[in-house]
Amino acid sequence: MIRVLIADDHAAVRAGLTLICDTAEDLTVVGEAADGVEAVDKAIQLRPDVVVMDIRMPRLDGIAATAKLTGVADVLVLTTYGDDSHVFDALAAGAAGFLLKDTDAEALVAAVREVAAGNGLISPAVTRRLIAEFGRRRPRPGSQADLSSLTQREIEVLSHIGRGLSNADIGKDLGMAEATVKTHVSRILSKLELQSRVQAAILAQENGIT
Structure with missing residues (x-):
């Protein structure tokens, strides 16, 4: 069962x-939060797998809250097309994915599942535009990393991440078990000092290894 925390001020x-979320048979909402402070406190207390996080909230916004949840839970950020500048900051804070607020129920459930599986969310509706604009406007996460620290297999996995493939698809393409792929992804993030799979995808694209 995937444990979900909902954070939104409305x-x-x-x-x-x-x-x-509760309608999906494999999801259960373990708590709700009306602001960023409450979201952080409840995430630490309840240990959800995924926090569905609004950006604009009182006391502590979703960006600052996301930064505090590194290693606690994966964060799926709720955004609108008017939130571009905020979403770039959420990327740097370690958000695992982005979801438009007008996304339908089926897509929301699918996104939560993807993030919970460690795949991140590289949504064509949001992330392609964000990756390009993030690279142009912001310091690039991991752009100064020494890729020589990666093994050849890790380079291959990073390349697939940059193309938006899930762990399951990477495993099929490279002939590895999904658990092995997850291990490689964790090592890549650690070696390159990245906080999320989305940041790894940006790095892969910027370094031309996709």
């Missing part, structure tokens, strides 16, 4: 997201 939005 009660109606929280109720709707909770209803959608």
Whole structure:
């Protein structure tokens, strides 16, 4: 069962997201938070697999809250197309994926599953544009990393991450078990001092290894 925490300052939005997640047989909402401080506190207390996080919230915004949850839970950020500058900051803070607020129920559930599986969310509707703009406007996460620290197999896995493939698809393509792929991904993030799979995808694309 995938444990989910919903963080949004609008009660109606929280109720709707909770209803959608609880309807899925493999998801359960373990808590709700009305601001970033509460989201961090409840995530530490409840240890959800995924936090569905709004960006604009009182006391502590979703970006600052995401940065505090590194190693605690994976964060799926809720955004609108008008939130570009905020989303770039969320990327740097270690968000595992991005979801448009008007996404339908089926896509929301699928996104939570992807993030919970450690695959991140490289959504064509959001992330292609963000990757390009992030690289142009912001210091690039991991851009100064020494790729020579990676093994050849890790380079291959990084290349596949940059192409937006899931762990399962990477395993099929490279002839590895999914658990082995996850191990490689964890080592890549550690060696390159990255906080999320999305940052790894950016690095791969910027270094032309996709």
